[in-house]
Amino acid sequence: MAVNIDEVKRLKDLTGVGLTDAKKALEEANGDFDIALTAMRKKGLTKAEKRGEREARAGVIGTYNHDNRIGVLVEINCETDFVARNDIFKDLVKDITMHIAASNPVYVDSNSISDEERSRVEAEFVEQAKSDNKSDDIVKKIVEGQVSKYFAERCLMDQPFVKNPDLSVGDFVKDHAARLGENIVIRRFTRFALGEVS
Numbered sequence: 795m796a797v798n799i800d801e802v803k804r805l806k807d808l809t810g811v812g813l814t815d816a817k818k819a820l821e822e823a824n825g826d827f828d829i830a831l832t833a834m835r836k837k838g839l840t841k842a843e844k845r846g847e848r849e850a851r852a853g854v855i856g857t858y859n860h861d862n863r864i865g866v867l868v869e870i871n872c873e874t875d876f877v878a879r880n881d882i883f884k885d886l887v888k889d890i891t892m893h894i895a896a897s898n899p900v901y902v903d904s905n906s907i908s909d910e911e912r913s914r915v916e917a918e919f920v921e922q923a924k925s926d927n928k929s930d931d932i933v934k935k936i937v938e939g940q941v942s943k944y945f946a947e948r949c950l951m952d953q954p955f956v957k958n959p960d961l962s963v964g965d966f967v968k969d970h971a972a973r974l975g976e977n978i979v980i981r982r983f984t985r986f987a988l989g990e991v992s
Contacts, residue, residue: 801827805834850979852878858891866891868983873976886970886978892956893963894985899950902980903964907945916941950980 797820805816805827816834823829853871870887877883901907919940923933946952951964958966971978 797821797825801825805830849873850977853979853981854878854884854887856887856891858888858895860892860895863988864895865986866894866983868894869981871979871981872974877974877976880974882970882974883978886967889955889957889966890950890963890980893953894950894983896956897950897953898985898987899953899983900948901945901950902982903949903951904945906949912941912945915944919944950983 797817801820802813802816805820806813816830819830819834820827823833850871850873852873852875853869856866856868856870858866868887868891870883870890872878872883916937919937920933923936923940928936951962951967953963955961955963955966961969967978967980
């Protein structure tokens with residue numbers, strides 16, 4: 795089946811694959827752009843996950859200032875300076891800083907949460923659930939769900955991405971790692987709000 799060259803180029807730009815791969819994906823999808831895009835993203839994300847083990851020490855410190863009332867500093871790493879200077883990477887950094895300003899996460903991901911904090915939150919939810927006179931099995935299930943939800947709302951990588959809530963921030967970053975062909979890591983961030991006392 796003949797495929798539209800503009801669609802091939804568009805698929806290439808969105809996924810970061812070569813023209814030949816983009817053409818092949820469209821042919822396999824019988825010219826259906828959405829099916830081809832989904833297939834290419836799955837392949838790209840699989841490769842990106844494998845890249846996750848590679849060391850990422852290049853990158854940038856991104857900044858964002860919203861109306862002189864909220865400021866964000868974020869360190870996002872990649873593997874090479876070449877990618878750190880790439881416009882796709884720069885746009886990712888900008889989008890992440892804006893997301894942090896809007897969504898006010900507390901942690902980068904679940905690995906950033908201390909055992910003490912996890913235990914403290916769990917104890918609070920256990921106390922609440924027990925006050926409702928539930929059995930221990932039910933209390934355990936309720937608490938697991940509440941703790942998971944509590945931290946998912948506060949972990950940057952688990953939050954729905956503000957520009958596309960169908961994607962988590964983690965998926966958004968993986969998408970960019972697939973397009974750029976490098977491991978990308980959000981190392982740390984700080985968010986300041988005017989008048990806020992820490």
